[in-house]
Amino acid sequence: MQIxxxxxxxxxMLDTLKTTMNIVDDCGIIWECxxxxxxxxxxxxxxxxxxxxxxxxxxxxxxxxxKLDALMVGTHDTIYLDVAYN
Numbered sequence: 001m002q003i004x005x006x007x008x009x010x011x012x013m014l015d016t017l018k019t020t021m022n023i024v025d026d027c028g029i030i031w032e033c034x035x036x037x038x039x040x041x042x043x044x045x046x047x048x049x050x051x052x053x054x055x056x057x058x059x060x061x062x063x064x065x066x067k068l069d070a071l072m073v074g075t076h077d078t079i080y081l082d083v084a085y086n
Contacts, residue, residue, distance in 0.1 A: 006043035
């Protein structure tokens with residue numbers, strides 16, 4: 001599971017009522033993930049579902065930077081991401 005802080009552009013990209021989202025990685029593969037919004041101890045999303053498979057498939061490790069993007073301003077069912085390996 002991944003924690004995504006509810007700061008920066010995230011409030012403009014993701015609706016707190018959504019429970020699933022598609023993540024399209026920089027290889028064009030679509031990963032359907034579960035999405036849970038929580039407020040304790042701070043506002044954040046928990047990303048689960050196929051997220052673990054994505055991390056394993058891309059061999060992500062601590063320190064890897066991920067950039068989230070959306071096509072337009074507004075809440076979305078699909079988020080695009082780029083992975084920057086150190």
